[in-house]
Amino acid sequence: MSCKPVSLKAKIVLQLLVWVPLLATAFAIYSLWGRFITSKDLIILVVGYTLCALGITVGYHRMLTHKGFEAPDWIRGFFLICGSMAFQGPALNWAATHIQHHANSDEDEDPHSPVKSFFHAHVGWILDDFRPDVQRYAGPLLKDKLVVFISNTFVLWALLSLVIPYLIGGWYGLLWGGAVRMFLNHHVTWAVNSVCHTYGNREFVTTDQSRNNLLIGLLAMGEGWHNNHHAFPRSANHGMHWWQIDPSAYIIGGLEKLGLIKSVVRISEERRAKRRVSADVAEERDVLPGVILETGAAAAVMAGTMAEVVTQAAAQHPPL
Numbered sequence: 001m002s003c004k005p006v007s008l009k010a011k012i013v014l015q016l017l018v019w020v021p022l023l024a025t026a027f028a029i030y031s032l033w034g035r036f037i038t039s040k041d042l043i044i045l046v047v048g049y050t051l052c053a054l055g056i057t058v059g060y061h062r063m064l065t066h067k068g069f070e071a072p073d074w075i076r077g078f079f080l081i082c083g084s085m086a087f088q089g090p091a092l093n094w095a096a097t098h099i100q101h102h103a104n105s106d107e108d109e110d111p112h113s114p115v116k117s118f119f120h121a122h123v124g125w126i127l128d129d130f131r132p133d134v135q136r137y138a139g140p141l142l143k144d145k146l147v148v149f150i151s152n153t154f155v156l157w158a159l160l161s162l163v164i165p166y167l168i169g170g171w172y173g174l175l176w177g178g179a180v181r182m183f184l185n186h187h188v189t190w191a192v193n194s195v196c197h198t199y200g201n202r203e204f205v206t207t208d209q210s211r212n213n214l215l216i217g218l219l220a221m222g223e224g225w226h227n228n229h230h231a232f233p234r235s236a237n238h239g240m241h242w243w244q245i246d247p248s249a250y251i252i253g254g255l256e257k258l259g260l261i262k263s264v265v266r267i268s269e270e271r272r273a274k275r276r277v278s279a280d281v282a283e284e285r286d287v288l289p290g291v292i293l294e295t296g297a298a299a300a301v302m303a304g305t306m307a308e309v310v311t312q313a314a315a316q317h318p319p320l
């Protein structure tokens with residue numbers, strides 16, 4: 001699944017997926033002058049945006065990639081289908097790409113680090129020859145029949161996310177609920193990769209450049225608290241203070257209260273306090289149970305830490 005060159009057809013599709021929503025959004029804004037947006041258009045846009053965004057944040061990211069909670073198949077299926085509708089690729093590809101990001105964050109093997117360039121981190125990496133290595137980074141997920149099925153039928157769900165707004169609102173429904181919604185979903189998610197590794201504050205010590213950013217926190221359903229997330233990837237909550245708005249965590253908390261999901265991963269204040277003063281690479285690389293990450297910075301830091309321990313021990317206990 002890895003290392004195959006990207007075909008010309010795939011390159012054309014990727015270019016279209018990036019530029020068509022941008023041009024369609026410009027057209028949608030232009031068309032406002034000739035025809036006011038109706039409440040129906042706005043509802044289709046807001047509902048579509050919210051479902052797709054939660055599909056990515058709650059479904060693809062916190063549930064599938066990091067196993068931040070456990071859910072029955074009907075809830076997993078719902079969120080994974082919503083995630084597929086966001087046009088960000090099949091669930092397995094998304095998870096593998098994201099785990100590769102955590103494993104090599106802001107190092108050479110990071111698929112989308114702003115260390116290369118802000119444009120590369122935002123969208124350039126998608127237009128490049130990047131291919132996710134599902135076997136290597138998301139191997140355990142290949143045993144999950146539901147995940148494999150929804151991943152393999154990605155095109156169906158993605159197209160459905162265009163057909164539904166068209167059936168409800170005609171061509172303008174497709175414009176607002178399809179293209180504009182896709183444009184917003186894409187750029188807000190991509191901003192987590194670009195903006196949240198460049199601008200914002202850092203509460204926890206991590207080996208990467210991750211930041212907490214209020215604006216992206218609000219737009220991306222809580223995913224903008226990205227330094228918190230890199231410090232504790234398994235945590236179902238990315239917001240870690242009452243003022244760090246995290247709608248995805250509120251949905252997860254609500255489902256837990258209703259008894260619909262279980263084993264929600266949360267981080268104690270004691271663990272947080274430790275990470276405010278020092279890095280913990282093992283905790284940073286604990287991204288998905290069953291995936292052992294010892295690549296890139298992790299391996300270097302682990303090797304460095306081990307060398308340091310050995311050196312210190314040797315200094316304290318010189319050989320006789």
Ligand SMILES: [Zn+2]
Nearest residue numbers: 101193210226
């Ligand atoms: Zn990141």
Ligand SMILES: [Zn+2]
Nearest residue numbers: 066098229233
């Ligand atoms: Zn993550």
